[in-house]
Amino acid sequence: MSLVADVGVELDGFSLDVELTIDAGRTAAVIGANGAGKTTLVRALAGLRPLSSGRIDLDGAVLDEPATATYIPPERRSVGVVFQDDLLFPHLSALDNVAFGLRRGGRRRADARRSAAAWLERVGLAGRERARPDQLSGGQAQRVALARALALNPALLLLDEPLAALDATTRNETRRELRRHLATFPGVRILITHDPVDAAALADHIVVLDRGRVAQVGSPGEVTARPRSRWVAELIGTNLFSGAAAGGRVALDGGGALTIADRSPAGRVFAVAHPRAVSVHRHRPEGSARNTWPGRIATVEPLGDRLRVRIEGVPAIVAEVTASAATEIGLVPGSDVWVAVKATEIEVYPE
């Protein structure tokens, strides 16, 4: 049970060439800037855009292969899509939106509606069955869209920036919700996003897309810690910690703790600190930074006009410094240093 895809799509002035292998029960996050080809990839996998070359194989069945003139249309693929702007049918109630696919699958109306109602309940929308899409909030609409896709139990679930259109609070809630549902969804999942937090929170596996090509593949930890290019570093090369927050402190899972500016977060959180916000010192710094700890430099890698310095410590962290600063304080692998991060530079998201 898996997706094995070699997606080649030629559009005027743009070509997409991406190889993906994802096992059932796993979530891959495809991350990239606007125009990287993320949406084209979704459309190709869903069958909304036929391949120019390559092959899509889902659970051993070929869905699209130009070389053998094979093309299965979207309605006959076991592929569910959650679109960025939910794309609920405006003329149907929440219940009938979820029942739509079940009806097409040959279920009787009453049966499809019963099943749809159960799905609405599972996404926390019991009692909103009769609401029209324009009566739902953005987060609710996105949950209906998720229920609509999950109800068909597809072999492949495509989530095309499902959180992008939501405001910050709804986004956090919906992300948690999504995480819960993905955990019990047995098929292959692909999450399209441009947000490293979404990727880290929801995926086992990150595929970085750049101008239609795979720039890097790896676990969220690997990719954020060791971006292979300046560009990947800019996109997702950030320090991302998970831990438990209480009273303005986050106790990190891997040991250590961070002081954060906001005292309100509680429970499981992600804490994000951009490498540029991390400073490296020869001696214990005396200043306003609330987080300081000792460490030892593991690696120093040039990345464009800066150096990316990985420091082993509790916790381990990545800092970006200019080349001149690095020579001034003598940053070489093996040297003992102090790390400082201002509490105000750490962003916290509920897990």
Added chain:
Amino acid sequence: MAPSGRRPAGGIPDRAPIVPVALAAVAGLLFALPLAGLLWRAPWSAAWSELRSGAALDALRLSLVTSLSATGVALLLGVPLAWVQARVDYPGKQVVRALTTLPMVLPPVVGGVALLLALGRRGIVGGTLARAGVHLPFTTAGAVVAEAFVAMPFLVLTLEAAFRTADRRLEEAARTLGAGRLTVFRRVTLPLVAPSLVAGTVLCWARALGEFGATITFAGNLRGTTQTLPLFVYVKLEGSDPEAAIVLSLVLVTVSLAVLVVLRDRWLSAR
């Protein structure tokens, strides 16, 4: 503060200028007076018996039959035409659009002449049709064709715009949920364009009901066969019975007002 002359609170004095208001009033009268004339001259006491006269009933019945049939034809052919114009790219599309819009601006009498030359006994395809047993000129079917020719563009143009603006991503979402193309059209596209479909259909029907020029030219003026309500009104007004003409005109006015009520959200809301 020193007094500074007249200074209204709301900024520049908002006094309506006289010339456009006067012209607007004349325009308003131009529309209101004819209606007032009809109501003033209506033979109210005799109205019911006029309506129940055999000839009037025949014309009314025939008008309903032909206008509804013409609307049916327009739906059957016009919905696919609007869809093709909105969704399919092909060479000559602009020409087809111009041709299908032409009846809206063409004098209906000219349309009737053109129909005769095409479908008449000696027309381009009329001879072939006649040999196949299809006779259009001076038949009820001919009246339906004339009405459809004039009225269908109203449906097509309204619906084409709606097909063009309907969110196609919703159709794609439906495809990913297992709906084939025909199901997508029935279950998603048509409901999305439903308001325009209703408006276009009502508009088309109203135009067909009022059709005069093309009908009288192509189909003639035969009582019970092609003499629709507008033709009947004209004949009565010219001839023996102007009172019947007035009563039946009021019937048509009532229908038109009903159409306006149906379409009020579309046309009467000044936003």
